Amino acid sequence: MIADLRKIWTLFPPTERRKAVGMLLLVMLMALADTVGVLSIMPFLSVLGRPAVIQENALLHALYQQLGFHQPRGFIFALGLASIALVVLSSAFKTVTLHVLNRFVHFQRHSLSARLLSRYLHQPYEFFLAINPSILSRNVLSEVDQTVLGLIQPLSQLVAQGAIVLAMAVLIFVYDPLTALVLVAVLGVLYGSIYGLVRKRLARIGHERQSANGQRYQACNEALAGIKDVKITHSAAAYQDKFNNASRQYSRHMATSETLAQSPLYLVEATGYSMLIVIALSLLAKSNDVAHVLPALGLYGFAAYRMLPAAQIMYRGFAKLRFTSAALNTLHHDLSLPQEAPPPSAPPLVPKNEIRLQGIRYAYPGADDKPVFNDFDLVIPANTSVGISGRSGAGKSTLMDLLLGLLRPERGTLSVDGVTIDASNIAAWQRAIGYVPQHIYLADASVVQNIAFGVEPADIDMAAVERAARAAQIHDFIVGELTQGYETHVGDRGVRLSGGQCQRIGIARALYRNPPVLLFDEATSALDTDTESAVAEALGNLSGEITVVAIAHKRSSLERCEYVIKLEQRQ
Numbered sequence: 001m002i003a004d005l006r007k008i009w010t011l012f013p014p015t016e017r018r019k020a021v022g023m024l025l026l027v028m029l030m031a032l033a034d035t036v037g038v039l040s041i042m043p044f045l046s047v048l049g050r051p052a053v054i055q056e057n058a059l060l061h062a063l064y065q066q067l068g069f070h071q072p073r074g075f076i077f078a079l080g081l082a083s084i085a086l087v088v089l090s091s092a093f094k095t096v097t098l099h100v101l102n103r104f105v106h107f108q109r110h111s112l113s114a115r116l117l118s119r120y121l122h123q124p125y126e127f128f129l130a131i132n133p134s135i136l137s138r139n140v141l142s143e144v145d146q147t148v149l150g151l152i153q154p155l156s157q158l159v160a161q162g163a164i165v166l167a168m169a170v171l172i173f174v175y176d177p178l179t180a181l182v183l184v185a186v187l188g189v190l191y192g193s194i195y196g197l198v199r200k201r202l203a204r205i206g207h208e209r210q211s212a213n214g215q216r217y218q219a220c221n222e223a224l225a226g227i228k229d230v231k232i233t234h235s236a237a238a239y240q241d242k243f244n245n246a247s248r249q250y251s252r253h254m255a256t257s258e259t260l261a262q263s264p265l266y267l268v269e270a271t272g273y274s275m276l277i278v279i280a281l282s283l284l285a286k287s288n289d290v291a292h293v294l295p296a297l298g299l300y301g302f303a304a305y306r307m308l309p310a311a312q313i314m315y316r317g318f319a320k321l322r323f324t325s326a327a328l329n330t331l332h333h334d335l336s337l338p339q340e341a342p343p344p345s346a347p348p349l350v351p352k353n354e355i356r357l358q359g360i361r362y363a364y365p366g367a368d369d370k371p372v373f374n375d376f377d378l379v380i381p382a383n384t385s386v387g388i389s390g391r392s393g394a395g396k397s398t399l400m401d402l403l404l405g406l407l408r409p410e411r412g413t414l415s416v417d418g419v420t421i422d423a424s425n426i427a428a429w430q431r432a433i434g435y436v437p438q439h440i441y442l443a444d445a446s447v448v449q450n451i452a453f454g455v456e457p458a459d460i461d462m463a464a465v466e467r468a469a470r471a472a473q474i475h476d477f478i479v480g481e482l483t484q485g486y487e488t489h490v491g492d493r494g495v496r497l498s499g500g501q502c503q504r505i506g507i508a509r510a511l512y513r514n515p516p517v518l519l520f521d522e523a524t525s526a527l528d529t530d531t532e533s534a535v536a537e538a539l540g541n542l543s544g545e546i547t548v549v550a551i552a553h554k555r556s557s558l559e560r561c562e563y564v565i566k567l568e569q570r571q
């Protein structure tokens with residue numbers, strides 16, 4: 001448990017830690033205010049039960065005289081009103097503290113998910129090859145919520161209520177040490193034994209909840225992203241079942257954890273109520289004077305009224321810590337992933353002579369004994385066009401990713417004019433590249449935003465967009481057939497466009513920045529022969545000015561290339 005608490009502490013950056021300490025102090029003050037409120041009922045009940053106390057108690061007597069009272073009745077009224085005022089003030093203070101606490105807790109949701117997303121986005125490309133994106137979405141959106149609402153919130157309440165329980169226990173201890181010890185011991189044993197009984201189960205269902213949550217996200221994402229295949233193969237029911245099973249298990253475990261966290265309340269309430277009656281009877285047995293017993297009973301009653309729910313909330317915090325430890329471990333681990341320093345901003349690294357891959361060995365993670373490339377060399381002369389062909393699976397896309405600097409070879413180097421590409425200059429190299437992937441990703445935005453991808457709308461250079469669209473043979477279609485021209489929305493992943501239209505927007509995107517290096521991975525495979533020739537001709541006009549590397553299955557697509565390399569088989 002200490003280890004878990006330490007993990008939570010490490011989730012907070014230093015500024016948040018300072019706020020957490022401030023929160024802690026505020027919570028202590030809240031407990032103090034609560035104690036004062038409870039304490040204020042004592043003199044009122046004492047004087048109400050036996051007005052003679054005013055003469056016997058020095059403090060009350062002094063107060064009585066100082067305030068100029070002549071009748072106990074008026075003094076009782078004043079004590080009652082003062083007690084009301086203190087309780088109201090302490091409640092108001094508690095409301096404000098609660099709001100500050102809630103703000104802190106909910107802000108953690110933003111802070112944690114933003115930091116987690118940033119951590120993921122700064123992982124090397126290979127990280128994403130090994131993990132399902134649904135799991136990453138689940139962590140950023142749902143597991144953070146689970147940790148904040150299911151753990152940090154109950155824990156902050158645990159601290160707040162712990163301070164209240166402590167304050168009440170001290171109050172009763174000062175008044176009657178034995179009763180205080182018995183009360184704390186009974187509560188401790190009661191909650192301790194229930195916790196001992198349920199902690200293993202809570203941890204187990206916590207793990208199962210997390211995995212069911214991942215399956216829920218995955219089933220939903222896969223079914224909606226692959227809706228065409230789902231329709232054609234009539235697999236909606238299978239996906240629905242997959243989702244339902246995971247979702248049902250998720251809900252069941254959430255419900256069980258709530259029940260396990262809440263159920264002791266009734267047992268503890270019954271015990272507290274019984275204890276109150278036992279205390280009343282034993283007090284009465286000691287002194288037959290009800291007036292004498294009344295203030296003590298008032299104190300115990302009010303203290304129990306505060307203490308029991310507080311003890312229950314504390315228990316809930318511990319139970320939640322168990323249930324949510326799986327989510328906590330995930331966040332703790334992923335937020336500690338090493339993060340690359342942001343690359344220095346440098347001008348594009350434009351090749352003047354050559355791009356060279358030398359002595360490359362590359363194997364995908366988990367396939368170490370089956371390298372796609374081993375001792376592979378390739379020289380691409382600058383400002384020429386190089387075509388790469390080869391059978392499916394020969395490693396063409398892997399070669400592209402190595403040239404892009406997305407995959408890092410285990411051995412060998414990528415260099416531009418003799419400068420080795422490494423972490424210090426990778427961004428400069430990538431800035432020189434326009435890349436058209438095999439599968440174009442179109443965002444659910446306008447055509448213009450998809451061409452000037454990632455550029456703030458206000459900064460988009462419309463002349464460059466149009467020039468790129470013309471070269472990609474898509475300008476006429478955009479202005480002639482799309483209802484809102486460049487402002488037309490293309491739908492999620494370009495569902496409102498044909499495959500060839502999507503591909504041409506992808507080509508225009510690569511050309512928008514006028515890159516000195518163009519990398520095409522099957523970039524014209526969805527185009528008809530005439531359009532493909534037109535695109536090739538437009539690119540041909542740039543011949544001698546830029547370096548083009550194109551991958552294609554069809555040899556005909558590479559006819560205009562100055563050099564063609566055939567990747568035969570794995571080396």
Ligand SMILES: Nc1ncnc2c1ncn2[C@@H]1O[C@H](COP(=O)(O)OP(=O)(O)OP(=O)(O)O)[C@@H](O)[C@H]1O
Pocket residue numbers: 129364365367372390391392393394395396397398399
């Ligand atoms: N993420 C991955 N993890 C493990 N192996 C992979 C991964 N991606 C590709 N491979 C393997 O690497 C080899 C080369 O794949 P690559 O995609 O580079 O081939 P390709 O020549 O582009 O094929 P195609 O023409 O069919 O697109 C293949 O055997 C493939 O199974």
